[in-house]
Amino acid sequence: MFKVSHPLWRTPVSLLFRLILSINALLLATVAMGTQAAAFDLLIENATVIDVRTGKAIPNSMVAVEGSKITYVGPNDPDTVVKAGTVIDGTGKYIIPGIWDMHVHLEGTDLIEDNELLFPVFLAHGITTVRDAASDLGEQVLIWRDEINEGKRQGPTIYTAGRKLEGIDSLWKGDLEIGTEKELASMLDYLEAKKVDFVKITENTLKGPLFLKSIQEAKARGFKVSTHIPQGLTIPEMVDSGLSSIEHASYMLRLGADHAGIVAKVKSGQLTSAEANALYRETFSQEVANKAYAKLGQTDLAVTPTLIGxxxxxxxxxTDHSDDALLQYLTKRFTSKYQWRIDRMKNDTAADKQARKDRYALIKAQLVPMHEAGITLLAGSDSAAINTYVYPAQGLHEELEIFEDAGLIPADILRMATLNGADFMGDTMRGELLAGKQADIVILNSNPLETIRATQDIEAVIKGGQYFSRARLDTMLHDAASRKQALDAARQE
Ligand SMILES: [Zn+2]
Incomplete structure (x- = not known):
């Protein structure tokens, strides 16, 4: 059915005149918006578009979508013709690109269905792309990625590291454990064959030269490399070796101490890991850190702070978590994994508890200096079944609130949660609202440049051109809650 959006439609005119006008409009569909054909599947008019690159709001704008692509973003044109009948009045609405969560884990070999039911929950929270920072379900995540890309499954676009590189006998489940350069090469062969989107490396038992070599070799194969920071290496030498992003800003605190000196003493055996950590804590200087940030700001390094955990x-x-909204979608089996970290803290003294708070505050206080130094920040939640109360989807919004509370301005935060993710992954089809890009769009009821909390005030989501109204999103959430209940009941856990 054709629907014509034209000022005359909105004035009382005779039915006959309407019919004539409608035929004319069809014939003359090519005249609107310059010389280009202007027939769209979906049109949002009278809206305020947020340009995440400049951080500017552009009122009286129109966004048109045809198929899976954005075909027009620009001033309102009342003569625009819509083919397939979806015209959205964007009056009072704010249009942003789909949101990216740059650090999630879709993990748990016994949590496959539990993770699957969450995919629509991500979309309902405006999150249209996630970066899975490795998982014990590596191969399953790759299948999900491909199914979503092929339109066989509803969910956010997934970028994934598959499985991560670690040393022998790592604490984490499902790692690709390496002890030699030969094993490194064969694991990278494996990841390459699996077509993972980036390489993740952590430091539980992988140390020193082989860790550095892993960065270099992954980089040489054309991968972006995201890592934790092992004790025996300095952040600058890792960046020089091709490190693309540091996961977790907690590691950045090392730059506030005599980082190179402490690393040298760890390497020579003069300091244990625990002693090094204590020294980093005791000798932190913001001034020293800021100087290091300034140097890193000159490089391509990105940091995913993941503060919320x-x-x-x-x-x-x-904190009383019993009424948290996201628990509706998390199976008992999923949240049972939360206990692990709670148990680890059981014997914390009052001083330990205060130290946790102080450390959290200090890491949070690094956001503005890192940003001002020119370090690219990526918004990521680290949501995972083993990350206690870091909820899928909602966790990213809470992370953005922390960014705001730390003093970053909403325009910058919005860029960290959209464009920066796309730029990092080299995804030129997503991250901002421009003609030719993938139609991943969130329609908000309030202005995200006033407070980033507005990104939770969602009127509708468009994913790859598919339109999800508020009612449809609510149905998806309801279905996810039902699915969770069914899984719980079937398992009788
Ligand atoms: Zn993680």
Whole structure:
């Protein structure tokens, strides 16, 4: 059915005149918006578009979508013709690109259905792309990624590291454990064959030269490389070796101490890991850190701060999570994994508890200096079944609130949660609202440049051209809650 959006439609005119006009409009569909054909599947008119690159709001704008692509973003044109009948009045609405969560884990070999039911929940929270920072379900995540890309499954676009590189006998489940350069090469062969989107490396048992070599070799194969920071290496030498992003800003605190000196003493055996950590804590200087940030700001390094997890643990005792909305979608089996971190903190003294809070505050205080130094920040939640109360989807919004509370302005935060993710992954089809890009769009009821909390005030989501109204999103959430209940009941856990 054809629907014509034209000022005359909105004035009382005779039915006959309407019919004539409608035929004319069809014939003359090519005249609107310059010389280009202007027939669209979906049109949002009279809206305020947020240009995340400049951080500017552009009122009286129109966004047109045809198929899976954005075909027009610009001033309102009342003569525009819509083919397939979806015209959205954007009056009072704010249009942003789909949101990216740059650090999630879709993990748990016994949580496959539990993770699957969450995909629509991500979309309902405006999150249209996630970066899975490795999982014990690596191969399953790759299948999900491909199914979503092929339109066989509803969910956010997934970028994934598959499985991560670690040393022998790592604490984490499902790692690709390496002890030699030969094993490194064969694991990278494996990841390459699996067509993972980036390489993740962590430091539980992988140390020193082989860690550095892993960065270099992954980089040489054309991968972006995201890592934790092992004790025996300095952040600058890792960046020089091709490190693309540091996961977790907690590691950045090392730059506030005599980082190179401490690393040298760890390497020579003069300091244990625990002693090094204590020294980093005791000798932190913001001034020293800022100087290091300034140097890193000249490089391509990105940092995914993931503050929320530390915050949740630091304030665990005084927070009642029993009414948290996201629990509706998390199976008992999923949240049972939360206990692990709670148990680890059981014997914390009052001083330990205070130290957690102080450390969380100090990491949070690094956001503005890192940003001002020119370091690219990526918004990521680290949501995962083993990350206690860091909820899928909602966790990213809470992370953005922390960014705002830390003093970053909403325009910058919005860029960190959209364009920066796309730029990092080299995804030129997403991250901002421009003609030719993938139609991943969120329609908000309030202005995200006033407060980033507005990104939770969602009127509709468009994913790859598919339109989800508020009612449809609510149905998706309801279905996810039902699915969770069914899984719980079937398992009788
Ligand atoms: Zn993680």
């Amino acid at each position: 530390g915050g949740k643990l630091a304030y665990l005792a005084e």
